[in-house]
Amino acid sequence: MKFYITTPIYYVNSEPHIGSAYTTIIADIIARYKRLMGYEVFFLTGTDEHGQKVYQAAQQAGKEPKEFCDELAEKFKSLWKELEITNDHFVRTTDDYHVRTVQIFVEKMIENGDVYKGVYKGWYCIPCETYWNEDEVIRDGSSVLCPECKRPVKWLEEENYFFRLSKYRDALLKHYEEHPDFVEPDFRKNEMLKILEGGLKDLSITRTTFKWGVPLPRDPSHVIYVWVDALINYVSAIGYGWDEETFKKWWPANVHLIGKEINRFHSIVWPAMLMSVGLPLPEKVFAHGWLTVNGQKISKSLGNAIDPRYFVNKYGNDVVRYYLVREISFGKDGDFSEEKLVGRLNSDLANDYGNLLHRATAMVQKYFNGSLPRPSEGEGIDNWLKERYFQTKDEYLKLMDSYKLTEALEKLWLFIADVNKYFNDTQPWVLAKENKMDRLGTVLYNTLETILKVAIMTSPVMPDTSEKVFGRLSFDAKPSLEHLEEWGVLKPGSAVKHGEPLFQKVEVQNLKKVVETVIVEENTITIDEFSKVDLRVAKVVEAERIPNSRKLIRLVVDLGSEKRQIVAGIAEHYTPEELVGKNIIVVANLKPAKLMGYESRGMLLAAKHGETLRLLTVDGDIAPGAKIS
Ligand SMILES: [Zn+2]
Structure with a gap:
């Protein structure tokens, strides 16, 4: 069983921020989950390095474009390393194999009769590297603005090569009809259907006004449009045009994880390009929402200021990952707030999860000498706990399989609340006082077995914490679906270690409000x-x-x-x-x-x-x- 997942490749005109970290962390969670389920996974991320915007950013920095890209690509790579992202490859659009694959791909589109030469006249947004039609731009007095980023667009007239995108409208509509889950969430799919139903215009796929791109082999005065160049990364990285065997193994991708602002390119342009060269389409495009910070859209200065490293250093990777998935409903827009992060840390992680482990291991230490007791025949409440576990496990797997990550964690924490209820209702401290050691042993075993299950299920989201829990419970197998399917994985008699609490609570009023300070500073002048x-x-x-x-x-x-x-x-x-x-x-x-x-x-x-x-x-x-x- 193979699973191929991609993030967008990030544009290197600025440094990585919490927004790009969000997409990458989510992709990492899905990749880790699939590995847990026994899949062989290829997880791809990378950087998008061509185009006018990058060229201009390099000039402003007083650097050669390649040198500029090298530095930024390194920043992305080192951040992903710090965030413990488990990508299998990092593609750069300036990599040789990628450049060659882009040329092979576009030449194939030409050979198949899908490209013609024409004159492009219209609006172009440099920051978005996107062409807009007359009816798409926003007119505000005398200025003409990009409908996506609201910045001024430029009128362009130049001779370009065009891709016959319009030719693929019906085929795309048919594909959407036959694969109702091709684009998710639903409301994003409907946006794409609206565009398709309105008809497609052919797409200008080369530029002549600058050189920082992949030259078109048959007409090198043209460089290939940066979006066409970028989309091809999904096949170049796995061998298209240079390693057919590897390519056949991984293609088509199981999911392209993207932000909603680039959905049109992934759900209309890219599938049409694949149809043109005769390749199967990806199984799914999942477009998540936008992250705002304390209610504000992530701007360049704000984005740089809330470097994800700051939060990771302060709270740890797992807390940030948990918070992002649990608090920001996956698929919709969401707001990043340090206060809410601390709220989740204190209640969900420290109180509900960490404290439960702490109490149970303390009692094993005290009454069983740190050796896991053997459970006896269960009572009604024990059976209820097991039933709740298997029900939760089924729901969790189903939700994770359909990328409903937030709901999966919600279900899991409802279950953790029930484990806490079980622990409180069985009153192990009373059992200890009354010297009912057999019953006490059963309660502690059941509690720790459920904690092991929780640690396995949360391991894609909080890998470091799960490792700690495995260590405390002397669980040294490689966690897998099998360990979730059976009850009684923990071995009686094995060492149970009581240590520091898994999570340290943070006082909300002591928060240094970095993010808010930045927002205020953005509106002040020196x-x-x-x-x-x-x-x-x-x-x-x-x-x-x-x-x-x-x-x-x-x-x-x-x-x-x-x-x-x-x-x-x-x-x-x-x-x-x-x-x-x-x-x-x-x-x-x-x-x-x-x-x-x-x-x-x-x-x-x-x-x-x-x-x-x-x-x-x-x-x-x-x-x-x-x-x-
Ligand atoms: Zn724009």
Whole structure:
């Protein structure tokens, strides 16, 4: 049984942040779960290194693009190592085998008649490296914005090669119909169906305006569009075009795990590309939601500030992993908050799980000399516990198999609550006092056997903690599905070690609110930034309405060393006569602008409240040109 799982390859225009860590951790949990279930797993992640955005980021950093990419790829690799990510390979789109595979793949699309030369005219978002149609962009006044990232898009006209994406619309619709689970969650699939039903436009797949990409072999003045280049990583890394045997073993992928913003590329463009070269489609594309931080979208500065390492160093890998899966409903958008993380740590982990193990091992130590007692014939409550276990195990496996990770942990913690109830209701401390050692031994055995089951089931999410639990219980087998299917895995007489609690509680009020500090800092400026604004007192020497304009007045102001023309939208609030002679405040170093054909060199300051507008003036007389600081 094989299982091939991928993360998106991360764009190296910035460092890894909690968002990329989230996707990778989730993929790691799924990979570990499949290994636990006995699958042979290939888990792929990597970096996306071509394109204009990376090239520009390298230039800004004053580095050669390859050197720049090498450094960033290393940062991703070392973070994944710190987070104990168990990827089997790390693909880089600048790797030789990948570059060759991209060329082979695209040439095959051309040979199959799916590519033609045409002129691309339209909008392009550099940050997203995405083309947008006229009806997709957002118009906000005179600016045209990317519908995805809301940044300005660029008008492009150039000769490109086009992929006949439109040709695959019907085949894609048919595939969606025949494979209702192809895209998950459902609401993401419906978004894709809407796009497909609306019809597809052919996709420009080469660029000529820059060189940082994979050249098209038959026309090397063209580099292959970075998205086409990137998507091919899923087959290049496993040997397409260079190791057919390995490729056949792993392809098709069982799941492409992605963020929702790149769903269109994975659920429409990529499948069409695969159809074009005659390859089977991946079994599933799973698009998870976005992570926000204390309610804010992860921006570059915020993202860098909440380096996942900070939380891992402070709380440990397992706590961060548990929190991300348990608190952020997998598939939907979710919010990262340190306070909630600590809440989960204190209640779910320290109280419910760690403390249970602590109490049970303490009693084995005290009353059985640290040797696991042999259980006797059970009572009603023991059978109830076992029944609850097998029911939970079945639910857990079913939920994990369908990528319902959050629900799987929810079920598991309901069960842990029941184990706690069992431990409290059987009153082992009373049994000890009354010297009912046989009954006490049974209760402790059952409690520890369930804790072993919990440790096996949570091992994909909290591998280090599970290792600790296995050590305490002298369970030294490689955990597997078999150990979940049978009751009585722990061997009576084996050593049970009582040690430090598994988790240390953290006081919520002692939290240093790093994240909130960053958010506040994002909205503040330094004194240096403020001092860049050159504010001056200016005396109005002339004023007149601009013909045919309801709002604009042309002013000539005296700045001491010079006279300047400023155009201001204040005609509804002041007459020209009222203005002459006033000492007003202007921004003297604003870039000149033209308003209705009149040049304006500066901006005056005014206070506005509802329909009222009043100009800023100085309190008393002062020479024109006086600096405001
Ligand atoms: Zn964009």
